[in-house]
Amino acid sequence: MWARELAVSAPGKVILHGEHAVVLGKVALAVALDLRTFLRLRPGAEGRLSVSLPGVGVLRSWDTPGLWALRGRICLNSPLLASIADFDESKSPSVEQLDALREFAGIAAGASAPESLATLAFLYMCLAISAKYGDVPSVDIVVWSELPTGAGLGSSAAYAVCLAAALLMVCGAISCPLQEGESTARWTEEELTLINSWAFRGERVIHGNPSGVDNAVGTWALWDSLPPVASRVPTLRILLTNTKVPRSTKVLVAGVKEKILKFPAIMNPVLDSIDAISQECQSVLEAMPANPSPEHYPVLEEFFDINQHHLNVLGVGHPSLDRLCQVTASHSLHSKLTGAGGGGCGITLLPPDTSPLAVEAAKQDLCACGFECWETKIGAPGVTLHSCSSLSAQVLHALTQS
Numbered sequence: 001m002w003a004r005e006l007a008v009s010a011p012g013k014v015i016l017h018g019e020h021a022v023v024l025g026k027v028a029l030a031v032a033l034d035l036r037t038f039l040r041l042r043p044g045a046e047g048r049l050s051v052s053l054p055g056v057g058v059l060r061s062w063d064t065p066g067l068w069a070l071r072g073r074i075c076l077n078s079p080l081l082a083s084i085a086d087f088d089e090s091k092s093p094s095v096e097q098l099d100a101l102r103e104f105a106g107i108a109a110g111a112s113a114p115e116s117l118a119t120l121a122f123l124y125m126c127l128a129i130s131a132k133y134g135d136v137p138s139v140d141i142v143v144w145s146e147l148p149t150g151a152g153l154g155s156s157a158a159y160a161v162c163l164a165a166a167l168l169m170v171c172g173a174i175s176c177p178l179q180e181g182e183s184t185a186r187w188t189e190e191e192l193t194l195i196n197s198w199a200f201r202g203e204r205v206i207h208g209n210p211s212g213v214d215n216a217v218g219t220w221a222l223w224d225s226l227p228p229v230a231s232r233v234p235t236l237r238i239l240l241t242n243t244k245v246p247r248s249t250k251v252l253v254a255g256v257k258e259k260i261l262k263f264p265a266i267m268n269p270v271l272d273s274i275d276a277i278s279q280e281c282q283s284v285l286e287a288m289p290a291n292p293s294p295e296h297y298p299v300l301e302e303f304f305d306i307n308q309h310h311l312n313v314l315g316v317g318h319p320s321l322d323r324l325c326q327v328t329a330s331h332s333l334h335s336k337l338t339g340a341g342g343g344g345c346g347i348t349l350l351p352p353d354t355s356p357l358a359v360e361a362a363k364q365d366l367c368a369c370g371f372e373c374w375e376t377k378i379g380a381p382g383v384t385l386h387s388c389s390s391l392s393a394q395v396l397h398a399l400t401q402s
């Protein structure tokens with residue numbers, strides 16, 4: 001039985017360099033964004049588990065005995081499916097497990113609509129976590145996000161991180177670190193590692209073959225294979241533009257894989273070059289606070305231009321992103337796509353000597369293309385537990401209207 005009403009949040013991310021290449025083991029520079037996904041958790045009707053996902057139009061509720069019976073059937077009927085009970089965090093969700101969950105939830109085979117993937121990830125995480133740590137109690141869950149969905153800012157990972165933290169907590173696999181009277185709390189390093197590994201599995205349901213960067217940033221706020229560049233990154237001003245062209249990370253990542261398999265001798269050097277850009281960019285960022293001379297910015301701008309060309313070569317560009325780059329170039333600003341590409345968001349570097357008028361003019365031209373743009377604050381805390389009373393009125397409203 002779960003008796004408290006609480007909220008969990010996790011940040012989205014911006015990838016400066018290394019998207020796609022990181023799936024193939026190259027370096028990525030990614031930092032948390034001050035736009036978050038929020039999950040509200042409260043006691044539900046006895047014997048029922050409810051989930052509301054207003055961002056993707058999902059409102060579902062299941063009998064928990066029915067869910068646990070499904071979990072039992074999946075485990076008993078097929079040796080292939082036994083691994084859902086005999087759980088190992090490093091294993092992928094199997095095709096058979098996902099097929100069984102799709103059938104149960106009435107999701108057509110191969111459906112990749114946001115609501116189908118979100119429901120599938122929820123059910124998968126619920127059943128797999130409960131198989132390992134004990135039944136999920138009767139709770140109502142609402143997930144709402146400040147992040148645009150499917151736009152390159154890691155909304156899938158923020159969703160998976162929130163679900164992993166909440167489900168692990170209600171099952172007792174991790175503590176509830178928020179004391180009465182406190183507004184926020186974080187989990188221990190060991191607990192964060194567990195949250196991250198489960199969020200990665202949720203990302204696998206949504207992405208197919210994720211690198212793990214997005215869920216690591218959602219959990220810790222920093223991609224931990226890198227030195228702590230985030231403390232220096234806030235010196236960068238970035239304009240974030242959403243082209244609003246929808247796309248699926250899963251499809252784009254699969255397309256890059258296909259291209260690499262088709263033309264390995266041509267594509268592998270491109271990935272190596274992207275890797276070199278990430279590493280050189282990291283060196284420049286590290287040198288900047290000690291010597292914040294304007295001469296660093298032209299280098300960073302060139303890295304944006306070169307990488308944008310590389311990402312086009314990988315096949316993840318889009319006419320809307322070309323347009324974004326052209327519009328900002330007409331104001332002497334440099335941009336690249338961020339995240340999986342194919343539409344979604346681009347980032348534009350704003351050097352300190354950029355005049356406010358130039359930024360305003362660029363924003364107006366971008367908005368005239370039908371894009372949405374805003375200046376971002378880079379750097380935000382990783383997954384956090386909140387008392388509901390400490391949430392802003394806007395977030396609370398969004399979570400209680402659903």
Ligand SMILES: Nc1ncnc2c1ncn2[C@@H]1O[C@H](COP(=O)(O)OP(=O)(O)O)[C@@H](O)[C@H]1O
Pocket residue numbers: 037053054055056113114115116117118119143144145148149150151152153154155156157159206207247248249250339340
């Ligand atoms: N707030 C949310 N509620 C439910 N599902 C979400 C939410 N945010 C993201 N998702 C899931 O993540 C998918 C988008 O992931 P993806 O294609 O990787 O784009 P991105 O991570 O760049 O936003 C959606 O189709 C949906 O299944």
Ligand SMILES: C[C@@](O)(CCOP(=O)(O)O)CC(=O)O
Pocket residue numbers: 018019020021022023151152153154155156207209210211212213214249253338339340341
């Ligand atoms: C393209 C990729 O590098 C980033 C995808 O980010 P997003 O889902 O578009 O926010 C894939 C990954 O790292 O798993």
Ligand SMILES: [Mg+2]
Pocket residue numbers: 154155156157207214249
């Ligand atoms: Mg994603």
